Amino acid sequence: MNVQAAPDLVMHAFEKERVINDVLASQADFSRLQPTLKLLKHPALPPDWHRLLNDCYQCGEQHAQQAIALTILPDELLQSSTLWLQGFGLLCAAAGRMAATGQSLTSNRLCDLAGQLCADLPAIDSEVRGGFYTLRSVALPAWRRLQRDRHSYEVCLQQTLLHLLAWKSEVPGVRQQAQRLLWMGGVLGEKGVAALLTLDNELSARQFSWSTLWALLAITGFLARYPAGPIFVD
Structure with missing residues (x-):
């Protein structure tokens, strides 16, 4: 293995876990909200939610490295009509692409890129398609x-x-x-x-x-x- 490449791989792995953990934390915070609100009833997350986020992030990395269309996203995301799954999935893909090209993660760029990545995908929520x-x-x-x-x-x-x-x-x-x-x-x-x-x-x-x-x-x-x-x- 290229000695110089090793630190980059470690940094990429760290960044990926950071993004995925931030997604999970943003959802877990709701369970600690007191008092609870009926308006904030939320869906049950899939048991393999961590794996799905990881797959989306890796799709973004591959998109950056191979300059291919983003058609390799997990079927769960492509077939879903829910904003939370599509939104988080495409934001993870955007984060993966940005990390692979050495860009710092910012909320404006994540939103813009998530909207761009789904431009050719069918049945994507309008909020995601419009860059949130x-x-x-x-x-x-x-x-x-x-x-x-x-x-x-x-x-x-x-x-x-x-x-x-x-x-x-x-x-x-x-x-x-x-x-x-x-x-x-x-x-x-x-x-x-x-x-x-x-x-x-x-x-x-x-x-x-x-x-x-x-x-x-x-x-x-x-x-x-x-x-x-x-x-x-x-």
Whole structure:
């Protein structure tokens, strides 16, 4: 083996485990969220989730090294219609490609590249195909402001949830209720967490659901672990 190549292999392996562990951690954080929210009901992850993420990352590496079309992604991802699986899978593929070409991982570049990699793939969620526009325009800016002010993970997630409801819900009444809570400070306002719980219970009673809300927040939590980086790349 080339002696010089050995450190690169070690670094690539370290980077891959870091990315995969960040995905897993962004999901595990939900199980520790107190109080729990009915709005954040999430799917059961496949038992081989770690292996699937690893395969996606390696697909990105191969794409960079062999300049081949990204048609070798795992069948579970290609046949899935769920944002969380497609989103995390393609972000891992993007991370693998970036690491293989020596690029530093930034959230903006990960989102852009994930959208580019799925351009020729059928049945990919519009959020992924659009480079995670909703996350980059609403969720991530809110989350990063809260991070900057050293708020806890729970506050970041709950307040960002309110931002998504306030600006991206398709139900006008839900948008108005979330906006009203934000004007009062959201979960940072007086009795803000209790107000969020009340809203959560009311929306559940009205059978309101947003199937991709958990995925949007989990992916936001993952991307927030990386620097934003430039919006535009030459």
